[in-house]
Amino acid sequence: MNRLACCSLSLACLLLAASLHAEETLLRDVIDREIKAGWTKENLTPPTKSSDTVFLRRIYLDLVGVIPSYDEATAFLKDTDPKKREKLIDKLLADPRYARQQAQVFDLAMLTRSHKLVEGQVGYRNRGRFREWLAKQFEANEPYDRIAGKILQAEEDGSQLFFAVYNGADEMVTAVSRFFLGTQIQCAKCHDHPYEPWTQKDYHGMSGFFVRTMAVEVAGKSEVTNQKGKQYRVGEKTVGEALFSLEKIDPKTKKKETIPIPPKFLLGDVLKEPETPKDFVEPKLKPGEVPPKPVFSRRAKFVSWMTAKENPFFAKAAANRFWAQFMGRGFVHPVDDFNSQNPTSNEPLLRAIEKELVAHKFDYKWLVREIVNSEAYQATDLGNVTDAMPKFYERARIRPLIVEELVASLHVATGLPLESALKTEPTKDMLQYLGEPADGQGRFQGSMTEHLFLHNGDQFRGLCRPNKGNLSEQLLASTEPWETKVEKMFLSVLSRPPSSEEKERFVKYLSVPVKEAKPTSTPIEEAMWVLVSCSEFRLNR
């Protein structure tokens, strides 16, 4: 970084620090000031405010993971209170769906969709217990540092999936450093990093904290595991060292010599630990058993280091990650890759959020409320920018609905009760064909397989077809004029009324009598299919 930039940066921080002392300054205002400064600096046209309909759909999907129902949408759009957005945000943050949605998002960010388990895949069922546990944390608004600590302690029932997925010290080091520390140190396994300060000693030093950790599957009763997925236990042995291969070849084994590396905090000190008694013998374990709790737990030491206020990585990584969750792109992007070659797009703002997050004791809900109340979050979806995640937030980000959101939203859109919307799990097909719509860079790719499924798969068609009191059936039975019915369809599926042109076109489409004696579908089903198949429905903007 050049000196000038450094100067202006520290100046900005000073100003920021000074301004934060003023009592009324809310973080949302700091966000808007800094984001606007970014637009000015980059010479970008500031976006206008999103329309009520766009904001409505966006905030529902982001906070509670499902589109608003017809009733919820009309209630909000009719409300004339100038503070109605703030009111809705508070309402949704207190909604039971909020915890469920945050649990889904964190589970996927942490474990990804397709990671291998101890055996086999992380089946959808196996996530159930973990998601329930996560949801409890979000429901209680447990501070994020505590949630993170509990995941790594892996003692509470349901919290253990992390180590069942990332099994083995290498995977643990990579996953923990990427998710919780926002850094990628895996390269340092084989060589000192060419640009970053970490060395092989850092990598293997971190490995030392996890090398004794193991996860086992609990032999559960099948009636339990079938319904709620497998159960795991995580334990820690008393002995075991991270080994580092030297270049030197051992003359006896003809292999590279290895030496044990003591646990070392990333960019910090070597762990001081008591000697293990020389005569200690690790107890033999039966299948499904974990070792008794060690007298000295290295992993516990790691957790206290990681979640300490002064940890140089943790709060920054969290601030960046939470921001990106709602704004599309982290100040550092991708969010798990802080490094000297990857500059921060708005350093003062990242620092401000980090500082305030620590000051608010890692209150996740507080931060979410500040972010989504900002004008930056509530920016328009319109404009000439093509990027899904504009670098300076000059237009709202566009993201695909995760398959869980899609399933729930499809149910709500087609007029089924919220209860069934939240209860229905994505089918195996939906997980396969709609489950990973983005490339490795987070860009939506929309495969042909996805569209084949939209066209011909049973799920979409089944919900659009008049059936079991769903919207199509209600509309067919109703004697209201087609204009009213079309309005209801649009508000139910797209959370907005139709334009006059759209209304005219749909009314025409729907009021044409069906000629076929045995039609394979009906206009009402087709019109519903069109609304749930269009890009407006598929994506959150």
Place this chain on the structure above:
Amino acid sequence: MGKHMNTNIQSGTCNSGHHLSRRSLMKGLLTTASGMAVANWGALTHSQSIAAEAKRTGKRCIMLYMAGGVSQIDSFDMKPGRPTAGLFRPIQTKVAGIQVCEYLPNMAKHADKLAIIRSMRTKTPDHGPGGYYMHTGYHPSERFPHPEVGSMIAKYCENPESDLPSFVKIGSQSGLYGAGYLGPQFDPFTVSDDGKLPAFANPAVTSEIQDRRGDLLNFMEQRFREQRPGEPFAAHRTSELRTIRLMKARKTFDVSAEWEKAKQRYGNSDFGRACFTAFKLVQAGVPFIEAAHGAYDSHNDNFPVHKACFQELDPAWGSLLQDLQDSGLLDTTLVVWTSEFGRTPAINFQAGRDHFGRAWTVVLAGGGIKGGQHYGSTDRDGFEVKENPVSEADYLATIYKAMGVNYKAKHFLGSRPIRATEKGSTPIDEVLG
């Protein structure tokens, strides 16, 4: 549009209403026959001069990808009499000086078609990064959206009039790396290991209804896109158009009638059927097909693993070359045999061989390749390349040149120009005809 109803959903016909005009796409005019605009990925990602340069080469490529890392010493770079030789014996091929493994007798018969590159020296001994590197020519740590080879070839060699996907991946064991900066229209279309389409590729409604609701969908998308040029929306619309076209051409994937007879030659395996499907797709004009085979990752029991794999590979690969030759397509169809890396010359204590990138083998045939030759060599025991090392990027540059694709083509992502293969890479002219 949609006024004329097209009830014929056989291969080769297409409904103009949904027909994305590929010609206009090439010109950067992005409308469909019905006036629906789609993503301007072309102009977004490459310069006008490259667009003008892009033309149909009429060439096709089939990539046979040996998933897990295939052993060079047990196939095409045998070391008889050396400590690293292993259990397999070499057999003489129809070309003097070329020997192959005893479990590849069909390939011995086709040796005159093969350019055997024995001097691959690659940088990543891990499956994920290795597969990425061999597919894109770039190291994954760049974290840059490089397209995989199939996407690049799809872009430059696609038939603008075809309703079929321009890049078909049979089975996904070879990894999905995507079209990257070329945009989702060049993403692989993945079918199952034996080449079959998913069951829901069959239209659930009649073509009248499909057209009728397609019109309504187009109407919605047109209005929506007016002030929303975002890439994800465009990706969604493009995939929709391509899917409609694919559904009309889907019969091409159905080889079941001919398979009954063909399986006697190709071998009654998923990979056999995949190779036969690849042949039929090439006949139908698909420019790039990748078929993955096996689980070659033989850290334990290398020899039984490779023997079993080769017994499926050999008849399938051999029959593919034979059918291409018999149908006159061999000269324009490049067949690549490749992997993410080779396997160690040293045999480990579990009678396995481990990952090895320092000196291994890939094989090219057809598509104008000069067959019946070795290129490059390794030392006595196969630990190091002795002459003419070939990098991942050199290998891809060779494929691109054989396909008539400019391997130096610059694409732009933002203002940063990216070459198809990295600077300093050179095609192996000795194997190109």
